Amino acid sequence: MNDIVYKSKKIITVLMLSTLSVLLSVIHTVYADSASGGSFIDKIYHPYVQPHERDIEFRTLYKKDSEDRTKDNARIHKLAYGQSINDRWMGELYLVGEKNREQDFKLTSVELEALWQITEQGEYDYDWGMLFEAEHETQKHISEVSSALLIEKEWGKWVGTANIYLIYEWGSNFNNELETAMALQGRYRLSRQLEPAIEFYSSDTSEGIGPVLLGTIKMGGRKQIRWEAGVITGLDNQTADETYKFLIEFEF
Numbered sequence: 165m166n167d168i169v170y171k172s173k174k175i176i177t178v179l180m181l182s183t184l185s186v187l188l189s190v191i192h193t194v195y196a197d198s199a200s201g202g203s204f205i206d207k208i209y210h211p212y213v214q215p216h217e218r219d220i221e222f223r224t225l226y227k228k229d230s231e232d233r234t235k236d237n238a239r240i241h242k243l244a245y246g247q248s249i250n251d252r253w254m255g256e257l258y259l260v261g262e263k264n265r266e267q268d269f270k271l272t273s274v275e276l277e278a279l280w281q282i283t284e285q286g287e288y289d290y291d292w293g294m295l296f297e298a299e300h301e302t303q304k305h306i307s308e309v310s311s312a313l314l315i316e317k318e319w320g321k322w323v324g325t326a327n328i329y330l331i332y333e334w335g336s337n338f339n340n341e342l343e344t345a346m347a348l349q350g351r352y353r354l355s356r357q358l359e360p361a362i363e364f365y366s367s368d369t370s371e372g373i374g375p376v377l378l379g380t381i382k383m384g385g386r387k388q389i390r391w392e393a394g395v396i397t398g399l400d401n402q403t404a405d406e407t408y409k410f411l412i413e414f415e416f
Contacts, residue, residue, distance in 0.1 A: 213248050217386070219246045223241075223392075239269075246277075253280055256276070260272055274302070326346070346367070363376050387415065
């Protein structure tokens with residue numbers, strides 16, 4: 165019986181990895197120009213849902229660029245409330261505001277997210293999940309839907325995470341577009357309070373890599389604070405020279 169279960173897990177893992185290879189091949193062939201010209205550098209998602217969890221999240225991105233005035237000193241702020249629906253699904257609502265040298269701070273978009281945990285943590289060689297997003301930009305009247313395959317693997321104290329996106333944008337005064345993107349993270353679980361990591365982002369509008377620090381502060385019961393801070397260095401001319409990212413999340 166154990167042999168049958170082991171073989172079944174191997175078959176499922178092979179099928180999922182085959183799906184991943186197809187998606188990776190799509191990444192190299194389906195790139196399109198972004199409608200909004202925004203940066204993909206933001207956040208790495210993990211394929212896990214905690215039942216009865218609620219959270220309030222604030223994250224911000226700060227860009228520095230020596231050549232593009234609209235990117236230099238530009239700021240993006242996101243405020244969200246999230247809640248798990250059951251032990252497999254979690255939903256989140258974001259309000260997004262932006263500020264740059266050419267405009268004061270304004271609410272620019274609203275986002276909805278749904279995270280689906282497909283497998284139990286440690287059930288297979290890789291942990292699997294899906295992220296579904298819908299966004300509407302209020303100023304440019306652009307809408308976007310996306311789905312991402314979330315994959316995570318542990319090797320002792322090392323953890324590797326991959327987010328692979330398929331994105332569709334549409335709206336007035338521009339051609340509808342299909343885009344792809346990828347975000348990778350490798351982190352070392354030094355302690356609960358401090359986990360050093362490196363992140364890599366690649367899309368048709370931005371590409372960057374850089375160090376990130378993460379941690380969790382327990383507050384008793386279900387309450388805890390998660391935090392992240394890092395800097396991503398641009399690897400092409402479209403990406404800001406540096407993107408500073410900060411996140412704080414209160415879970416209760």
